[in-house]
Amino acid sequence: MPKTVKIYSTPSCVYCRMAKAFFVEKNVPYEEFNVQEDMKAREEMFSKSHQLGVPVIDVEGEIYVGFDRSAIAEALGISQ
Amino acid sequence: MYDLIIIGGGPAAVAAGVYAARKKIKTAVVAEAFGGQSLVSADVQNWIGTPSISGFDLAENLKKHLYAYREGVDILEGELVTGISRKDDGTFSLALRNGKEMEAKHVLLASGSRRKKLEVPGEQKFEGRGVVYCSICDAPLFGDKVVAVVGGGNAGLEAVIDLLPYASKIYLLVRSEPKGDAVTLEKIKNDPKVEILTNTIVESIEGQDLVTGVVVKDTRTGEPRKIALEGVFVEIGALPNSEFVKGLVELNGGGEVTVDHKTQRSSVPGIWAAGDVSDVIYKQNNISAGDAVKAVLNIYEMMVKGK
Numbered sequence: 001m002p003k004t005v006k007i008y009s010t011p012s013c014v015y016c017r018m019a020k021a022f023f024v025e026k027n028v029p030y031e032e033f034n035v036q037e038d039m040k041a042r043e044e045m046f047s048k049s050h051q052l053g054v055p056v057i058d059v060e061g062e063i064y065v066g067f068d069r070s071a072i073a074e075a076l077g078i079s080q
Numbered sequence: 081m082y083d084l085i086i087i088g089g090g091p092a093a094v095a096a097g098v099y100a101a102r103k104k105i106k107t108a109v110v111a112e113a114f115g116g117q118s119l120v121s122a123d124v125q126n127w128i129g130t131p132s133i134s135g136f137d138l139a140e141n142l143k144k145h146l147y148a149y150r151e152g153v154d155i156l157e158g159e160l161v162t163g164i165s166r167k168d169d170g171t172f173s174l175a176l177r178n179g180k181e182m183e184a185k186h187v188l189l190a191s192g193s194r195r196k197k198l199e200v201p202g203e204q205k206f207e208g209r210g211v212v213y214c215s216i217c218d219a220p221l222f223g224d225k226v227v228a229v230v231g232g233g234n235a236g237l238e239a240v241i242d243l244l245p246y247a248s249k250i251y252l253l254v255r256s257e258p259k260g261d262a263v264t265l266e267k268i269k270n271d272p273k274v275e276i277l278t279n280t281i282v283e284s285i286e287g288q289d290l291v292t293g294v295v296v297k298d299t300r301t302g303e304p305r306k307i308a309l310e311g312v313f314v315e316i317g318a319l320p321n322s323e324f325v326k327g328l329v330e331l332n333g334g335g336e337v338t339v340d341h342k343t344q345r346s347s348v349p350g351i352w353a354a355g356d357v358s359d360v361i362y363k364q365n366n367i368s369a370g371d372a373v374k375a376v377l378n379i380y381e382m383m384v385k386g387k
Contacts, residue, residue: 012242013217014119014136036220051208052290054217065208069113069158070177080158 003076005030006058008045016055019067026078081183082108082154084379085174087161088190090116091365092355092372094142096188099376101152105383108154108182109146110161110174115139116192117318117356118365120216122242128366135216138365161191163324170350186379189325189337189346189353190372193318193363198230202285203314210291212313215239219313224248227311228294230282232258236315240268243313251307252276253296285312320357332359344375352379 005023007030009016023030033041035054042052048063049056057064059075073080086096089111100107118124121135133141146155160177164187167173174182195213197203203211212218215229219242227247229239232254241264243250250273252258257278258265268274283295283304293308320336330338330347337346337353341360344352352375354360355368 010217010220012122012220013214014139015214015217017136018113036223042221049208052210052218052221053208053212053214054221073158 002029003060004058005060005076006033007031008033008035008041008054008056008058010034010036010054013054015067018069019055019057019072022067022069022072026073026076028076028078081171081185082106083184083383084108084186084188084376085110085172085182085184086188086190087174088116088192088355088357089114089142089157090118090190090192090355090368091142092116092190092192092368093188094146095369096190096354096372096376097146097153097155098149099373100379101149103376103380104152105376105380107152108156108184110156110159110176110182112158112160113139114143114146114157116142116365116368117194120214121238122216124365126364126366161324164328164351166328166348166350172350185350186383187351188344188372188375188379189322189329189351189357190355190368191321191324191357192368193320193356195314196317196319198282198285198314198316200282200284202287202291203312206285206287206291206312209289210287210311211285212311215242215313215315218311219243219246222247222311225311226307226309227251227313228253228282228307228309229313229315231315231317232256232260232278233315233317234260234264235317236260237264237268239313239315240274244268244271244273247273247311249309250274251309253280253282253294254278255281255299282312318356318363322357325351329353334359342374343378344371345378 035042083106086109097109118135163175223246226249228251230253237260279299286293336359339358354372354375356363
């Protein structure tokens with residue numbers, strides 16, 4: 001079973017794009033929430049990460065603020 | 081053992097990687113990420129040969145250019161060099177974040193720089209709760225809000241541009257006078273949303289859960305003033321990523337690697353530096369790329385002629 005991955009992002013956020021490019025490169029399915037427009041997702045992101053900066057990445061309930069390639073790879077159990 | 085290890089993923093490192101591959105130097109590039117500091121620019125208009133490109137696309141192009149030479153260069157993407165030691169035979173051992181080690185005869189430091197923080201009360205507490213270091217990422221979350229951008233260089237002016245479609249009012253807080261490009265400055269000066277406060281420093285950032293205001297001081301009058309707002313975008317310059325070579329090569333007072341500007345050689349034989357980590361006066365993508373090319377040609381010459 002692949003791990004459940006959610007990314008909270010804004011359309012202009014470059015680190016979000018880097019993270020999504022990484023998911024695509026590694027064939028990791030993910031669900032994306034645009035917190036610029038989706039206020040419910042914005043609240044969810046804040047309650048999970050206690051902050052408003054994007055991206056926030058949720059890997060099976062583990063919350064990562066920003067995109068750290070090696071940390072996310074480790075959380076997913078895949079190579080960098 | 082590599083002939084050359086290049087550390088970094090910005091224009092300097094990629095330019096060096098391309099040139100080294102074309103010279104068939106046995107090379108590895110260790111890049112935590114590609115693109116360098118321009119990654120977060122909405123629009124780069126001075127990368128020569130390209131009238132307009134986003135920082136993200138510039139980063140992608142750099143990465144693509146290096147990967148086009150993947151046959152000739154080992155690329156360690158997402159990896160970080162944490163320390164370098166010089167061995168008795170004059171070669172180098174590089175420690176990586178993943179615990180592994182690499183060996184090289186020559187090293188090019190192209191690790192760039194990172195964003196400087198304000199170091200005022202409240203900054204750390206409210207990071208991500210109103211204090212922002214990536215304007216293009218987080219500007220859309222400040223729709224109809226009052227915000228401040230701190231810093232009058234190009235990065236500060238660009239942050240104002242990023243915020244214009246969203247924020248209701250933007251204070252630009254500048255320590256002395258704005259220093260960014262005249263073209264950008266003209267654009268923001270003419271926008272009624274923007275108020276520029278010169279000779280102004282930030283004393284503290286206040287709030288509860290989220291930022292509610294800043295206290296600033298006019299440096300001419302010494303007069304403090306509180307501004308109610310919800311976002312503080314920090315764009316006050318950069319610090320060189322040179323900690324991992326502290327004690328090995330000579331650094332100047334600002335932590336930049338001092339180099340001979342004809343050859344890019346550092347104080348230690350076998351180590352070169354180029355781009356924003358070096359003591360080059362002008363921190364520019366085009367200059368970083370050029371200086372790194374200079375370094376590789378000098379390294380090649382040294383390998384061939386032995387001097």
